[in-house]
Amino acid sequence: MIWFTAISDILLYVAFAFAAGAIALKFVPESQKPVLRDSRGLLVGSVAGIAVFSAAPVIELALFLENGEGFFKTFADTLLNYRVGNGWVITVLFSVLLGVTLYYNGSKQMAAGYAGLLILAVGFYSHVSTVNLWGGFVSHSIHFLALALWGGILLHVAWFAKETPNWSRFLDWFTPFAFACVGILLASGVVIMLFFVDLADYANSWALPYGQWLLLKHLSILPLLAAAMANGLLNKRRLYERAWLRAESLLLLLTLALTAFMSKEAPPHNVNETFRSEGAAPLLEGLKGPQYYPIDAGFAVSVNGLLLLVVSMVCLGLMILGFKRNLSGWFSVLLGVGFISSAYAGLMMNTIF
Structure with missing residues (x-):
């Protein structure tokens, strides 16, 4: 199961980054970013991926607990009675709200709000928060937010840029932004490591x-x-x-x-x-x-x-x-x-x- 849950986590990170990067770039004026390919379908798909790939730990726990009562009954019990199951239910709820908002071209502020709630859910139900509830929650949420923003914007401009007439203007703000995210990632990463x-x-x-x-x-x-x-x-x-x-x-x-x-x-x-x-x-x-x-x-x-x-x-x-x-x-x-x-x-x- 290690390979299954680890690969699911990798895909989850990519899905989160893609969604967060796309939402963040909505707040950047057209004159300060590259011309990007229209990827609404892929964007909604990445949000669906967040819901799907975040289910891996729940499936792993349900398989471990299954004692002949049937997988689906054990899976339902896991959703109701275990922290990891509760976290997945919350994640699915916010993913649906975010996906609907993006599909129907809702306001960027609303999309950012739902994405922020998803990141807070990741932080609250993370492994480190079980060691230290508030310290783990805050440090993991900040860590994940910095990763999603930096990695997401990088993903979009590296793989989905069609034209780059504004590249110099883009670098003017993205370079200091990226290094600020890296600094936050390193600092919060050290804090998280010291919990373990x-x-x-x-x-x-x-x-x-x-x-x-x-x-x-x-x-x-x-x-x-x-x-x-x-x-x-x-x-x-x-x-x-x-x-x-x-x-x-x-x-x-x-x-x-x-x-x-x-x-x-x-x-x-x-x-x-x-x-x-x-x-x-x-x-x-x-x-x-x-x-x-x-x-x-x-x-x-x-x-x-x-x-x-x-x-x-x-x-x-x-x-x-x-x-x-x-x-x-x-x-x-x-x-x-x-x-x-x-x-x-x-x-x-x-x-x-």
């Missing part, structure tokens, strides 16, 4: 499946930021670089995919206790052999590990150089994956547990 992982246990958590996905996610942020910097700050000629914008969106999708898989693992509130119940991360054992309790991570520098970290920095540098030398934006995606892979391997080779 004590800062002193960050390296220790790498022994666990959750910690491995968390490390990969954090590493994936660096090439994403490099692509965002190239598109926003290094574009001195202020040209529409479609391939590089699409590359940035794909690197963002990679980060979201790693986040989705991470969220399906047991968080290490206590690393050693989680290790005893969950065991070591399979990828870590494949690289370093069996791991044993108790976990006490430390760093031991190795030549191979250092070389891999150097390779990772070269990949990151080549991303920036590739933009300046007008190389294909798609090459930057490969370099981004190369950075993540080599940095991860280098850190593992320089870490003992």
Whole structure:
């Protein structure tokens, strides 16, 4: 079920971003944004996707609880008696209201209101809010809103722009807006992480499946930021670089995919206790052999590990150089994956547990 719920989460993130980006762009004057393809059908479909893909955790729980009474009865009981089921009912309700508003070309203010309520519902019924109700609710809602706005607008301009006569004016407001969203994402992401992982246990958590996905996610942020910097700050000629914008969106999708898989693992509130119940991360054992309790991570520098970290920095540098030398934006995606892979391997080779 991990693959089913993780892939559903990835599709949910994309659907949310598409809807939020389209609604946000309705508030931008035509003179300050590209000419976008008319995508009302796709927009309504993305809202329907929010309702459909957010059902995955409910289905997972119903299958777990099903004890011979029939799946549909168990599913109904889950909707009524469990927090995750209540959250899905609320999500479907607001999705219907938002979908109807968009289909009948309702006011942009009303659409934004329903989209905002959907994001608040995501925050309130999130995993982190079960750990700390109000702190988790606020931090997750802010995190998800910044992601949806930045990622959604990026998705539209990268994949659905027909003409870009106003590109310079678009960059005037979107570049600072995007970097503000990134700053909010990083700050709120740290807050959310600290609800699950004590800062002193960050390296220790790498022994666990959750910690491995968390490390990969954090590493994936660096090439994403490099692509965002190239598109926003290094574009001195202020040209529409479609391939590089699409590359940035794909690197963002990679980060979201790693986040989705991470969220399906047991968080290490206590690393050693989680290790005893969950065991070591399979990828870590494949690289370093069996791991044993108790976990006490430390760093031991190795030549191979250092070389891999150097390779990772070269990949990151080549991303920036590739933009300046007008190389294909798609090459930057490969370099981004190369950075993540080599940095991860280098850190593992320089870490003992």
